[in-house]
Amino acid sequence: MKSICRDCLHTDDRKVERCPACGSRRVLAHDELASLTIAHLDCDAFYASVEKRDRPELRDVPVIVGGGKRGVVTTACYIARLYGVGSAQPMFKALKACPDAVVIKPDFAKYKAASAQIFGAVRELTPLVQPLSLDEAWIDLSGTERLNGGPPALQLVRLQKRIEAETGLTVSIGLATNRFLAKIASELDKPRGFSVIGSEAPALLAPKSVRVLPGVGPVFGQTLISDGYPTVGDLAAADVRDLVRRYGEHGLRLHDLAHGRDARAVNPGHERKGMSAETTFNDDLTAAADLEAELWPLCEKLAAKARRDGVASRVIVLKLRRTDFRIVTRRITLPEAVQTARALFAAGRDLLRPELGRPYRLIGIGMAEVMEAADAPSALFESAEARALRTETAIDRLRAKFGAAAVVAGRALKG
Numbered sequence: 316m317k318s319i320c321r322d323c324l325h326t327d328d329r330k331v332e333r334c335p336a337c338g339s340r341r342v343l344a345h346d347e348l349a350s351l352t353i354a355h356l357d358c359d360a361f362y363a364s365v366e367k368r369d370r371p372e373l374r375d376v377p378v379i380v381g382g383g384k385r386g387v388v389t390t391a392c393y394i395a396r397l398y399g400v401g402s403a404q405p406m407f408k409a410l411k412a413c414p415d416a417v418v419i420k421p422d423f424a425k426y427k428a429a430s431a432q433i434f435g436a437v438r439e440l441t442p443l444v445q446p447l448s449l450d451e452a453w454i455d456l457s458g459t460e461r462l463n464g465g466p467p468a469l470q471l472v473r474l475q476k477r478i479e480a481e482t483g484l485t486v487s488i489g490l491a492t493n494r495f496l497a498k499i500a501s502e503l504d505k506p507r508g509f510s511v512i513g514s515e516a517p518a519l520l521a522p523k524s525v526r527v528l529p530g531v532g533p534v535f536g537q538t539l540i541s542d543g544y545p546t547v548g549d550l551a552a553a554d555v556r557d558l559v560r561r562y563g564e565h566g567l568r569l570h571d572l573a574h575g576r577d578a579r580a581v582n583p584g585h586e587r588k589g590m591s592a593e594t595t596f597n598d599d600l601t602a603a604a605d606l607e608a609e610l611w612p613l614c615e616k617l618a619a620k621a622r623r624d625g626v627a628s629r630v631i632v633l634k635l636r637r638t639d640f641r642i643v644t645r646r647i648t649l650p651e652a653v654q655t656a657r658a659l660f661a662a663g664r665d666l667l668r669p670e671l672g673r674p675y676r677l678i679g680i681g682m683a684e685v686m687e688a689a690d691a692p693s694a695l696f697e698s699a700e701a702r703a704l705r706t707e708t709a710i711d712r713l714r715a716k717f718g719a720a721a722v723v724a725g726r727a728l729k730g
Contacts, residue, residue, distance in 0.1 A: 318344040319472050321509060326469065347513035348490075349466045353581065354454040355489045355497035356437065356471075358430075359506035361450035363392035365429050366419050368483040377416040379409055386595045389421050393506060405640065426450075432482055440470055445581045451501075453494050455581035468511070475509065491516070495529060495577035516575030521548030528572050547573045590624075591632070592617040593679025599638055601674045607664060613680045614659040621682060622704075622711060627652035628682035631659060633666035636677035643670060646683065654688055657703040 318327040320334035321341040330344040345351075358364065362380040367373045377395035381388040388409050391400040398413035410416060430449040437444050440463055443455035456467035463470045471488050479485055487508040489500025496512045499520070503510040512519060520527070525544055526536045542561065544550050550558070551573035558566030571577065592613040600606050621627060629652045635643040645666040653659065663680045 316349040316466060316469070317346060318342055319348065319469055321472050321475070324469070324472060324476075343468065343472065343509055343511065345511040345513060348468045348511060351490045351492060351511065351513060352455060352457040352467045353491055353493055353497045354456065354467065354471055355491075355494070355501040356452055356454060357487050357489075357501045357505070358433065358450035359485045359487055360390055360392050360396075361429075361484070362390040362421060362426055363395075363419075364484050365426055366422075367392060369425075373417055377413050379406075379413070379416045379418045380421050381406055381409075382418045382420045391416075429482060429484060433478055433484065433486070436474060436477055436481070440474065442583060443581050444583055453497060453581045472509065475507075479507075492575075493577035494579050494581065495572055496575055499527065512575075517551060517573075520573065520575060521546065521551060523547045525550060528569065531569075589628075589632075589681055589683040589685060590617065590620065590626075591634070591679055591681030592620075593634060593677060595636075595677045596675070599674035599676055600678075601672075603667070603671050606667060606671075606675065606678055607660075609678050610663050610667070610680060611656070611660055613678070614656040614663060617680055617682065618654055618656040618659055618707060619711060621654040621685070621688075622708065625688050626682075626685040627654040627688040628685045629653070630683040631662040631666070632681035632683050633663050633670075634677070634679035634681065635667075635670060635675045638674050638676055640676075645670065651700060652686060652688070653700050655700060655703040655707050657707070658700050 322339040323337040325336035378392040380390045400409045446452040485507040489497045491497040491512040500510040500512045555570045632646045
């Protein structure tokens with residue numbers, strides 16, 4: 316099998332541009348189509364698409380999910396993107412670029428429900444699904460041909476059609492030999508796309524910027540460019556020993572990725588590396604009391620989520636955004652893993668103190684390198700954190716039974 320019609324599902328042993336059965340040009344064609352098993356599924360402009368699905372009158376207008384005078388863009392629909400609107404862009408800039416956009420406050424309960432429906436369908440094909448977020452995941456369909464009646468490519472075309480029919484949402488899919496290439500493929504033809512990368516990967520990657528490689532952010536990307544490696548092809552052509560001398564173990568990984576190699580398996584039990592909560596203020600805040608008043612409810616929110624998910628962390632991260640939009644992050648490693656608002660707030664306040672004296676527009680608190688709470692050191696059960704945990708767990712139960720306002724910490728009450 317070298318071709319699949321994405322409309323009528325006709326398969327062909329030839330590579331064809333037009334389906335011989337229905338005449339459609341939406342044909343997936345590749346010499347290795349029948350042998351590739353690793354996929355990346357990415358929902359198209361997910362939050363905005365959910366809003367447009369639920370409000371058909373918005374179908375042909377630009378939509379931005381986000382909001383607040385000092386907020387940022389969470390997701391922009393494809394129409395809004397034509398005007399230069401992008402995720403994480405300050406709202407005032409987005410609305411300057413696209414003044415006619417409809418701005419909608421995020422409704423994460425709705426997005427989680429849509430995500431559950433989509434990935435419920437995915438997991439009917441295989442349990443080997445590794446989510447990256449609510450709207451994307453890697454999928455390993457190795458060994459599923461007999462169970463699901465066809466090679467992975469055919470299963471994924473069926474899945475794409477099913478998701479659109481049952482949810483009213485579209486997804487883009489990349490199919491390749493490994494996780495890295497599958498994610499690259501899913502971004503080649505959005506929205507509603509399906510792309511395949513096989514043995515041609517090195518040639519396809521060669522002209523792309525090194526920023527396309529996982530783990531290469533703005534700072535490291537600039538370092539690579541300054542060192543003479545602006546493209547993936549430049550890294551592929553480099554002597555691996557030189558890369559290791561310059562960048563240590565990461566140099567070896569860069570060399571592998573530049574050649575399209577990625578040994579990471581799709582791991583449905585992959586441990587989450589971090590979690591956080593943040594808020595943008597309507598007006599800049601400078602005073603310690605005002606900033607701490609915003610920090611406390613974030614700590615409560617994050618701690619409650621950590622307890623629900625059964626995780627804890629020793630590494631606490633404070634995030635601040637200045638009025639010039641520069642981000643300040645500070646972190647501290649605690650002697651024991653924590654999952655209470657009390658501990659998060661104490662750490663966050665300690666990190667905040669040296670940064671006082673200038674106005675900020677955002678504050679956030681995060682837990683990095685999270686671990687299963689059951690695996691946390693035994694000190695968790697013998698300390699002040701343990702006592703706070705018992706108290707906050709009891710509060711969780713009261714709030715679950717009587718509502719979030721049933722118990723309000725004194726710190727959360729504003730005069």
